[in-house]
Amino acid sequence: MNVITDAEFEEARTLDPEAVRRYLGGKGWRAERNLSGAELWERAAQDDEPGPPYEVLVPFERKRDYPGRIADILETLAVVEARRPGDILREMRLPPVDWQFLRLVPPGPAGTAPLLDLVSALTGLRELHTAAASSALTPQAVQPGQKPQAVKDHVAAVRLDQTRVGSYVVAAHTPLSPLPRPRWPSLFDDDAFSDGPGSRRPEPFARKVSRTLFAGVTCARAAAEETLERDSLTDFAPYAEAGLSANLCEALVKIAGEERRGFSFAFAWSPEVRMEQASPPVEIARRHVEVLEEGAKDLRARLGREPEAVLRGVVTRLSGQGDREAAVYGSLLREEDSRVRSVRVDLRPEDVDKATRAWRRGLEVAVTGDLEPYGTGLRMRQVVGFVVQEE
Template identity: 50%
Template structure:
């Protein structure tokens, strides 16, 4: 058992009983008995008798620091951490925690630099995707590159803590702010969105692996799943696509109504998520896009006036040509018909919208024909 140092003993006398109890609640402990001058807390173990600690409720008593020190040494043994690390967390404000457990090859508690760097970048992107989904009026399968200021401010408040025992565990936490209006803090809504979207990503990936076919990830966008989130999860795994897990610890100041088990992602899941991200981007709409291709269909109700054309086009994000329907005014429709007759290509700029397998271009801003050399 690690003993409390003299400096930590002095600091132990400064931590409040409320801070100690908040830490215990957040770590799964519960009150067993009220002894008047203190409370007996228990943590159920998988086997054998439960762990017990005594929390003094009056900081004014002479041996308060000694009692807190005894409690810290017990927690140190239970959590396999130094007492000073436990004490430091007791002083932290109320926060939600995420624990990213990497499984790189090599000794436990270490990780190659080439694995840690993309993991941290992926964790940042993961937080960004969850926050962007939380502020969006309607979650999108592909998020805009420019993020709202509220998202940037949220990500800047995420803090990394010391690593934990077990493989290589990155601990991140976000302090919970006081809501301006009634309801939960924005930080909690992001954490909930993060958990739900990662869980759905894992379930959809597992279903794809079982069926040996990519499932429809588009149906999960309502809970925050996006191409950006899938790409962030893949980035965390590094070039070798090493598996990892993500665990959540919720601030006891705002209890959650259900248990949230760690979410593991293995290499097969990550390979599916990589394909899902490409599929979501291919199917999602984009603004101010230039499409170039050949006119394969012409349609209008009358011999004159506006009409609709279908263009077989290819973009950088599409793996194969797709047919795009475009509504054109009469002058542009006539030029498209001429390009179709001559075998020329057309270049059209506008907003691409995807609905299922149908692709349309709307709000056309420019149209031109491009002769094709024989």
């Protein structure tokens, strides 16, 4: 398991030494001192690991013995991390990323999970990133249904990696934007991640989302624990500034699945952007899931109604049972989004005749209601006003 294959040996020949340093820095290794043509990196033994610290030599340049040096590093890391050298090699090739490890505890043999559990967990993970990205832009107790493009771009960039050892662990990573080459930490650095006195690298949006996700999940557990201790539902709203929202709570509930199984999150941060806050794993138990579901409902009931939108345009189609659905081609009367589009509208019974008359005569209508995403477009529900502009 810990021996590198011939194919991996050849692949190691092309690995950039900087990628090796970035990986080691992200795993808690530290550069100790320079030797002849190489740099000594050390990882202190953990409390449950007796013996001297682990050491590896990272060459500065690709010389004749370079593949062998990299192979030695990979085989040492395979022992430390209990992983295949090939998996570590592949991860070294990734750009700077933040990691989230979702550990599920499904029934059955270790390393397997029921299909339905995974579908629910992955859907919840996507919604969790959506909620965190939304809160990273604008903290709100209830996030609106329509998401800014920055949120959609972030979710599209999230990647899933190979599962990890430990029941069933879903590994996701979010790439950070290109950054200047870092100076790796050593025991002699007071601030190894600073580019100079008082300077800091700018924080990419992906890192802000990762921090918000960690803070939101942590606050969700804290709010649930407070509720259980008091035996009455606490107010989740004060946690909104940190990243907690009804949307995030609902995503956590979805990850738990219909069986409401517990799970946990662990986080790992790219060393190229300093993360000063400690980030221990967060465990969400079944008892927390039940509270989070109630907390999300409470937030939506008290704070969830979005400002009503006004759509002005013409009816181009009536459909559905009893013509209760209309397609209105027009624009939303709000400053930030005035482009012309087709919006699906759920009509009230009293609106059907008015919509039919407007459709037949080509009259303009003004519809007031709540908007939500619908496929690649929009849908208006909870209509509170439907006015036909007479000829």
